[in-house]
Amino acid sequence: MTQTRNNIAFVRTADAPLLPAPRNMTGVVGWMRENLFPTPLNALASVLIGGFLIWQIWGVIDWALVRGVFFGEDREACITPPREGVQPGACWAFIGAKFHQFIYGFYPFEERWRVDVLAVVFAGLLAALAVPRVPYKLYTGITFVFGLPILAEILLYGGTFGLAAVDTNKWGGLLLTMVVAVSGIVLSLPLGVLLALGRRSEMPIVRYFCIAFIEIWRGVPLITVLFMASIMLPLFLPQGMNTDKMLRIIIGVALFSSAYMAETVRGGLQAIPKGQYEAAKALGLGYWRMTLLIILPQALKIVIPGIVNTFISLFKDTTLVLVVGLFDFLGIIQAGAADQKWVSAETARSGYFVAALVYWAFCFSVSRYSIHMERRLATGHRR
């Protein structure tokens, strides 16, 4: 007993205090060792690429802010060096002077409030549709698809309710881009759903017609479709029947994107298990009731991200309308930069910079939203 009591062997009864990790493995230093300089080759790549990026970003800041010209009445401001031996940078004065034109095009000045009202309604409806917590999605959706075009017609065209008529050749800028993109997507959605259903139909003629229609539109570039809409479509119609050019372009864009929409929707239809069709038939539902009440609600829910992606590419593709002579956002910036009063190398560069920024911000945020929705909706359909 005494021997054990006198045993001087040390037995730990409490946990040893935790030592901090070696200093070069944690914190900023550790992170850098792990992520920036794990091997000599990696370190070299980090330094080279990082240096290049910093140099580029500084170049943009220097051009846009340090050397940028913010005030001025015409091109003189943008070509006179701010100091001796310093090249003038971005010509923001030009953007400021033309800003309203970039938004509204040549829409009459005193009628522009109509565009603003429509934009507010559009943004409100869109927010109500996009934010998951807002109720009454179905009614908002129906208003968006059917009510909004009518309101847009009344407000933008005018000619009724005492509003002055505004011809479509005066529309331009961001307004035109939004009109073409939104009406393109709204028109192509029902058409695409019909085509996707037709492609999966059991009736051979319907199926082959839909396959041919989809593959032809998907096989040709949008620009040929736009040329077709602007110069060939008038030849197709009876003499004396003259349609509006913008309308023809919208029809072309809608037909083109309906083919892509059809393929997106088909993906959703294929993801619906066969049991859903069989159960609907067993309940005695006919084709249309089965499709409208059982299949499409599930299929469309799955393909919401796909539809949003189609919309993003359609939005980017609307820039092509400038080739057939419509002044969309990019078109009007380009036309503005060629204006005799403003023309200079920096004018065009600033214009493209703004255009790139706007398109990027729009497409990036919408695609982030689409990824977010994809995660939200990924419930129970993945097999």
Add this chain to the structure above:
Amino acid sequence: MTTVPGSQSRTSFWRHPTVRSVGVQLFMVIAVVWFVVFVTDNTINNMKARNLAPGFSFLNDTAGFDILQALIPYSRGSTYATAFVVGLLNTLLVAVLGIITATILGFLVGVMRLSRNWVIRSSATLYVEFVRNVPLLLQMFIWYKTVLKALPAPRDSLRYDDMFFLSNRGLMSPKPLFEPAALWTLAALTVGIIATFFITRWARKRQERTGEIFPAFLTSLGLIIALPIVVFSASGLPVRFEYPVLQGFNFVGGLAIIPEFMALYLALSIYTAAFISEIVRAGVLAVSHGQTEAAHALGLRHGPTLRLIIIPQAMRVIIPPLASQYLNLTKNSSLAVAIGYPDFVYTGGTILNQTGQAVTIVLIWMGVYLSLSLLTSSFMNWFNSRMKLVER
């Protein structure tokens, strides 16, 4: 007498599925035929009113306009048909070069996005997120108007040793002129490629049979690169270079790469590469980590694991969407019309302005692009079926 529920007598004739199906299809055929007749009739009337002869006969008329870049002999006196072919070749040139560059760049960026190095990874992400979300047409304008057209005039061009000149007229470089003896080199290259094909096949079969490894890669490298070089030197370097010379306001001689081509090529490659890199990233991530671990457990090192295990499996996921990106690039090359690169649509547009033959020319455009799409997709389908997992 009780009637059986659901018997034939209960359902009316019009509710029978077969009758409905035939009815719907008949209606569709009639509607389509009516539409085609209506459109054709209107078009013929409209063309008559504008004094246009339908058909393809105008293709034999003299074009009378110049084309900035022609890969085959072309002059103002050539026919419209030749102009179309020149345009088509220009489209194919930019599409093929763009596809090659976009693939290399896309794979590079795709792998960079998976790197452990934060700088490499985030710079690749920055590139992809920026390029994907800006319209291609805008990128093309930026390259063309603010980069290439902003270069100095030919007199003050950036030069490298009287051989390469970069100005707002494009890139001038020496033009190789081959003498007839160079044909031997071409023959050697052909022999090398054919021999490589048979040697790799033989080597693979032998390896499957006996397990012996034949250095097929080095042999083919020797056959395809070294053999032509040896033959080229042996036949006395049968090549001369024509150097570009500045005369007046522009260059004479040499090989000119016009800025329109460069802008289109750069914009197309960079834009498509961003999409390809996403496909590559998804493909590599789709191969489960267990595959890497199993390969390491078998004693394979990092390189062979990547080459023999990961990439072949990732390729199966990558190829189908890659094919559709190639098609997109080819179709997007038609944006050339906006900056004036004489591609198929641009030359067609010029012809359209001169002749007014809208219907025929739009049909030619669509027909050619459709055939290009079908050709590319059938080739990629064939390639895909070769790469597909062979299941026992």
